[in-house]
Amino acid sequence: MQNIAYQNKDIAQKYSAELLKDKSLAVYGLPHIHIKELLPTNLPAIETNELRMDNLFLLKDGTIAIIDYESTFGPKDVIKYANYIARVLKRYVSDNRQQFPYLHLIIIFSADIENVDPLIADVGCMKLWIEPAFLVHIPTETVYKRLREKIDGCEPLSEEELMQLIILPLTVKGKSGKQKQLVDTVRLAQRIPDNSQRIQALSGILTFSDKIIERQMAARIRRLIRMNKVVQLLYEDGGEQKVISLVRKKLAKHMTPKAIADMLEEDSVKIENIARKIAEHPEADDQEIYFIICDEAEAEPSSSEI
Numbered sequence: 001m002q003n004i005a006y007q008n009k010d011i012a013q014k015y016s017a018e019l020l021k022d023k024s025l026a027v028y029g030l031p032h033i034h035i036k037e038l039l040p041t042n043l044p045a046i047e048t049n050e051l052r053m054d055n056l057f058l059l060k061d062g063t064i065a066i067i068d069y070e071s072t073f074g075p076k077d078v079i080k081y082a083n084y085i086a087r088v089l090k091r092y093v094s095d096n097r098q099q100f101p102y103l104h105l106i107i108i109f110s111a112d113i114e115n116v117d118p119l120i121a122d123v124g125c126m127k128l129w130i131e132p133a134f135l136v137h138i139p140t141e142t143v144y145k146r147l148r149e150k151i152d153g154c155e156p157l158s159e160e161e162l163m164q165l166i167i168l169p170l171t172v173k174g175k176s177g178k179q180k181q182l183v184d185t186v187r188l189a190q191r192i193p194d195n196s197q198r199i200q201a202l203s204g205i206l207t208f209s210d211k212i213i214e215r216q217m218a219a220r221i222r223r224l225i226r227m228n229k230v231v232q233l234l235y236e237d238g239g240e241q242k243v244i245s246l247v248r249k250k251l252a253k254h255m256t257p258k259a260i261a262d263m264l265e266e267d268s269v270k271i272e273n274i275a276r277k278i279a280e281h282p283e284a285d286d287q288e289i290y291f292i293i294c295d296e297a298e299a300e301p302s303s304s305e306i
Contacts, residue, residue, distance in 0.1 A: 021037055029133045030106065030133050033106060033131070034059060035058075036060050037058050039064065055068055065104040065106050066085070066104070069108035071110040071112050078120050081107075085105065089101075105131065107130050108170070111136040111140075111171050113136070115134070140168060140171045140181065144181075147165055156197065157197055157201075162200060165185065165188070167208055169181045170209065183217070186220075189205060205221065206221045206222065240290055241290050244289050244290055246260075274289065277292050
């Protein structure tokens, strides 16, 4: 399992940031934190290795918040956050501002962590405080059932309910429990009636669960986000999906790719590729197979690049 690559998180971050814009974090137990907008995180590095910080927000009161989540926590994490803070302060010095900003360090802890002393470091000359939120207090099954009933009834989710949905996988203890809840939550998010909410939910899940999510699931969610963004294009290019559907049905009847290609009067290489992708991605539906093939075609070097 690996964290999601930066370039693959751009779209997800954009939509999850829109979800948090003009919202309070009361649903996570932090009612005094009210986000205004996402700030850019191209901060000056203070070490040769690039430090990762995805969530820097301007709050309604003009202060700034670093928001992250953890499922484990130790001295290395304290050093990481101290470096984050140094980078934010360095930006303000570089901008020739007269005073440092007031910073909040907000850490949302998964259900694996039930309590952390807010004073995470006291080294004499500096003290480092966090504002913690503990997801262990969220009743996972109760929230999931309530959200499922609303979605099954084709009711739109409130902003608070959408924010609850995206962190549901983190409200469960243990790796296996999180993985199961992640799958259930993604499936539920796919059924949200409103397309915009569906994209925000999937993007939020991808962003907040990046430390526990497996590469295959991350790729699946990104495809789902992309499919929802270009659903109209899919209708216009429905011919290719129809071919994929036919290939799937014929494979189920134990026909060979060559026989299917002959029957459909299609290129045998094309049909063999579709059959191979269906076998490699048994969880993917016809639309997802279409995007897998498109993604691979876009990634192939042109003749001029070879």
